[in-house]
Amino acid sequence: MGTMKAIQFDRLGGAEVMELREVPVPELRPGTVLVKNHVIAINYGDTFFLRGTYLVKPRFPDTPGMEASGVIAAVAPDVTALTPGMRVAYIGMGAYADYTIIRASRVMPIPDEMNFEQAASFPIAVLTAWHMLHTCNDTKPGEFVIVHSAAGGVGIAAVQIAKAAGARVIGTVSSDDKIGLVRQFGADWVINYEAEDFAAQALSLTEGRGVNLILDAVGKPTFEKGLRCLAPLGHLILYGRAGGAPGPINPLELFGKSVKVSGFAVTMMYALADHHRRALDEVFRLEREGKLTVPIGGRFPLAHAAQAHRFLESRRSTGKLLLIP
Ligand SMILES: NC(=O)c1ccc[n+]([C@@H]2O[C@H](COP(=O)([O-])OP(=O)(O)OC[C@H]3O[C@@H](n4cnc5c(N)ncnc54)[C@H](OP(=O)(O)O)[C@@H]3O)[C@@H](O)[C@H]2O)c1
Structure with a gap:
């Protein structure tokens, strides 16, 4: 040809x-x-x-x-x-x-x-965000969700999809010039995680209760701190390592607050036809309704x-x- x-x-x-x-x-x-x-x-x-x-x-x-x-x-x-x-x-x-x-x-x-x-x-950014919030987790109205690197491709989609689910969204970014964009796309709070301690801030925003879900693709700089600011029954999904691979976790540390840590790879979802179809329908609906761009x-x-x-x-x-x- x-x-x-x-x-x-x-x-x-x-x-x-x-x-x-x-x-x-x-x-x-x-x-x-x-x-x-x-x-x-x-x-x-x-x-x-x-x-x-x-x-x-x-x-x-x-x-x-x-x-x-x-x-x-x-x-x-x-x-x-x-x-x-x-x-x-x-x-x-x-x-x-x-x-x-x-x-x-x-x-x-x-x-x-x-x-x-x-x-x-x-196919990658938006479906990754959707699956983490709705296939791996059952994100509900009123829950607190931390989206790290919230101005990025996956991050800015996750902010919008979490808001569409009625969640309260805390976005993190590494520089102040990204804060406006993340707010514009619906985040309730945006924290510069290079300049401030996001875990301490999240605990104070939730009056000490902690957050229900953390979407983390930064890894080493954010993972351990994230575990500290999860609410009881909270969930941290690790889906990347832009800042380096996190160290090993001691599973016994998950006992105290009954929290869970899981991983996610979007490529796996394409083999799971029912999950994939549902995600596509939902993502196209959110885009049609103007809730996701x-x-x-x-x-x-x-x-x-x-x-x-x-x-x-x-x-x-x-x-x-x-x-x-
Ligand atoms: N598991 C999966 O299926 C899956 C699918 C898609 C993407 N991902 C992962 O999700 C993350 C976002 O992907 P994306 O394509 O949407 O990229 P992106 O978020 O548009 O760009 C990467 C962002 O990573 C953040 N970051 C944190 N530490 C970094 C470092 N040391 N060096 C460079 N960047 C750093 C930066 O935002 P801040 O500095 O503001 O934090 C940067 O803007 C990546 O880690 C990627 O590997 C995973």
Whole structure:
């Protein structure tokens, strides 16, 4: 089918290992579709993939990227539920390119009214936020929820989904310039966790009772403190480690307040068809009702993927960063 532009890398490292190259358009395999990418969303996990520390390991030369939206260009003969011309979003490797081959089960048709930017932003960030609040936890009105890194891609979605559930949301950020955005998207309180002790503040905001749920992808700097400010029966979900892996926990420490710690990986949810379907329906409903919009913190041409990665790693970015092929 000719050639296309794609980002490739052939050694582990930071943003500098990425190069824009002209490569053959990949070929369909059984059970896959070819998607013409319109908007590619960047995830923090892409920085781990480049360094070789992500769940999936690169095979050189490899193409980074794990979610995008676009239009189906071709389908393998054994794929019957999807047809060329469908507007879709997907989660799957190799998204930093004009075209990507994706397993049909990882492709989601998108509602007519949803634009490609919002569509590119939901397969990972929004579904991660939704599943943590509603599949892993049963978040109820009036409960206190801490969302760490609340201005980021997952964080700003979690703030809105928690508010839609009626929860009281405490967002944390590492610099004051992100506070306004997190408030604008509905957080009741925003704490700069670099400048202040978020656990002490959360205890004081809850009159000593503690919070019901903590969504933590920072890890080492926030995990132990988080355990200290959980309410009885509280729940901490660890879903990332941008600030380094937390140390081991002593399970006996969970006894006193009957709290639980769990982990989450969105890639697992795609195999659980009922959970996945329900999450999609709910997320599309929230978007339709105007209760959930992912702010776009930057749009970069595909060729500037390295610049976009540096911005994401600088901790200055907010919302989702997008690549436009
Ligand atoms: N388990 C899953 O299924 C899953 C799915 C998606 C994402 N994640 C994880 O969720 C987190 C957010 O992902 P995202 O794609 O939405 O990214 P993001 O939040 O838009 O950007 C990363 C944010 O991490 C925070 N951070 C904390 N310590 C950091 C450090 N030492 N260096 C760099 N950043 C640091 C920064 O916000 P502050 O400085 O304001 O805290 C930064 O803005 C990541 O850790 C990612 O790996 C997990």
